[in-house]
Amino acid sequence: MRLWFGILLLFVLTGSLARSAEPADPPAFKHARVTDAWEAYAGKLTFGKGQTLALLDDGCKLSMPEWSQSDGEVPKVLVSYDSVDGDNDPKHEGRGYHGSTIGIPSSVNYKGKLGVAFNNQVAVVRALECCHCKVADSQTLAAGMQWVIDHHQKYRITAINLAPVDDQEHGQPVATEIDDKLKRLRELGIWVSAPAGNHAFTKGISWPACQPNCFAIGAVRSGKDEVYLDRHAKIDLVVPAAATSSSNAIVCGAVLLLREAIEKSGYDWKQDGVNLPEAMLALFQKTGTVVEDPGSKLTFRRLDVKAALDHVFQNAKR
Numbered sequence: 001m002r003l004w005f006g007i008l009l010l011f012v013l014t015g016s017l018a019r020s021a022e023p024a025d026p027p028a029f030k031h032a033r034v035t036d037a038w039e040a041y042a043g044k045l046t047f048g049k050g051q052t053l054a055l056l057d058d059g060c061k062l063s064m065p066e067w068s069q070s071d072g073e074v075p076k077v078l079v080s081y082d083s084v085d086g087d088n089d090p091k092h093e094g095r096g097y098h099g100s101t102i103g104i105p106s107s108v109n110y111k112g113k114l115g116v117a118f119n120n121q122v123a124v125v126r127a128l129e130c131c132h133c134k135v136a137d138s139q140t141l142a143a144g145m146q147w148v149i150d151h152h153q154k155y156r157i158t159a160i161n162l163a164p165v166d167d168q169e170h171g172q173p174v175a176t177e178i179d180d181k182l183k184r185l186r187e188l189g190i191w192v193s194a195p196a197g198n199h200a201f202t203k204g205i206s207w208p209a210c211q212p213n214c215f216a217i218g219a220v221r222s223g224k225d226e227v228y229l230d231r232h233a234k235i236d237l238v239v240p241a242a243a244t245s246s247s248n249a250i251v252c253g254a255v256l257l258l259r260e261a262i263e264k265s266g267y268d269w270k271q272d273g274v275n276l277p278e279a280m281l282a283l284f285q286k287t288g289t290v291v292e293d294p295g296s297k298l299t300f301r302r303l304d305v306k307a308a309l310d311h312v313f314q315n316a317k318r
Contacts (some may be wrong), residue, residue, distance in 0.1 A: 021112045024105050025250070026242070027222035031240040032250060033306040034116050037257065040306055044264065044313070045111025048120030048256045052156045053106055056144050057099030057163040059126035064100055069123075072109045077292055078121040083144035085197055090126035096129035098245070099124065102163050105246050111260060123148070123166060131245070134166040135207055138176035145181035152190060159191040159254040159258055162208055163245060166199060169192040169204035171232070173211050182213035189276040191255045193217050195244035197230035197261035202296040204228045208256050214273050215281055217248040220291060220302055227293035227300055238291060239303045252304045261309050265316035287311050 014267070014301050024031035038047065055288050062077060070076035080090045089205060093098070109118040127144030128137040141164070148157055158228050173179075185192050193215035197206035209216040218235040220227050239247035272286075273279030287308045288301030 002019075006310045021114050024108050024113055025222075025241065025246065026127065026159075028240040028246070028250060029116070030104075031220075031222050032254070032303045034250070034254070037306040037309055041257075041261070041309055045257060045260050045309075046119050048107070048117030048253070049073075050156060051117070051256045051259065052121045052159045053103070053117070053252055053256060054157050054160045055099060055103045055126055055163065056104050056141065056148075056160055057125045058085055058125045058128055058131045059060050059090045060099045060103075062090070062124065063093065065187050067103060067107050067122075070109050071111065076107065076109065076122060077124055079151070080124040081144070081147050082126040082138045083147055084126060084128065090124045091128060091148035092126075095130035095132075099126065099161065100133075102161065102245060102249055106161065116250055116255040120253070120256055122305070123151075123231045128164060131164045133166050133307075135174055135176060138178050139192060140219045141208070142181050144299045145185060146179060146188070149181065150183055150186065152188060156284045157190065159252050159255045160185065160193075161249060162192055162194040162214060163248070164208065165195055165197045165245070166208075167206060168203040169199070169209040170207050170314065171204035174207050178208055179211060179213070182211060184231060186213045186275060186277055191215070191252070191280065193248050193255075194237075195248040195253060196232070196235050198243050198245075198266060199230055200209040200228065201230040202232065202245055205232045207232055210234055214256035215277070217244060217251055218300065219244045219247040225302055227287060227291055227292045227295070231293055231298065231300070233298060235300060236281055237288065237303055240302045249283070252301055254284070254303060254308070258282035258283060258312065261312045265313050267316040283308050283311060291311055
């Protein structure tokens with residue numbers, strides 16, 4: 001299977017059929033080596049099949065064709081919930097808008113456009129009114145996380161895209177109701193990450209990314225290892241994208257690929273961390289590209305999906 005980036009065309013193996021397709025974000029996917037990973041592991045990985053990514057955001061228009069007419073073997077939206085209203089209808093209300101598109105980089109599989117883990121399913125959880133949130137939204141966010149805790153086994157939820165940002169410069173954590181939920185999710189082996197924010201802050205990042213047990217995802221410019229937008233020592237990984245919400249969405253898809261690689265290869269992740277999410281972050285960091293940031297005088301690691309998968313398969317004991 002060959003890739004021709006000149007016209008943004010690739011052939012991705014889906015079941016037994018090869019079809020032309022385009023990455024959801026071609027420059028970012030090329031830079032983070034998502035497309036290289038698709039090509040290299042088409043015969044070994046299913047790219048998300050059997051795993052569900054929970055999208056905790058401000059709701060979703062489920063009638064959008066990307067969510068209602070997926071080209072995959074199963075419906076793209078497996079389940080939905082609204083922790084604000086306590087029902088199963090996550091439609092946008094008030095200022096909500098963001099959650100209808102936040103799952104595209106990680107999960108879309110529609111008319112040839114593919115997200116990182118394009119064969120996954122998603123659990124759409126409306127957990128607040130608007131992604132540009134306030135710390136006061138912690139109660140409904142915590143309720144959304146509790147729903148995942150209660151239902152992760154039933155719906156095979158292995159990761160959470162915690163999408164909100166409060167657009168503030170937090171140099172320290174802010175204690176709220178979500179902290180115990182984040183701790184429990186980490187104990188359950190469920191990856192949780194959030195975007196750092198998009199204001200070029202260097203002394204702090206947005207809540208909830210600033211919290212313990214939540215991985216903070218920053219950004220580099222697509223095609224160039226230049227750190228920009230919010231950055232701080234709390235950031236765990238940087239990913240090419242136009243905004244840190246997209247960076248986080250891409251890494252959430254990559255997490256599903258890495259988890260599948262670990263399970264299929266028999267790789268001993270316990271040598272990398274005390275729990276699976278911490279081990280996966282360590283793998284992304286050790287295989288990522290070093291990026292120096294003169295603005296903050298910090299050093300970050302940039303996501304390299306193929307390198308992480310290579311490390312797992314090359315060092316597995318099976």
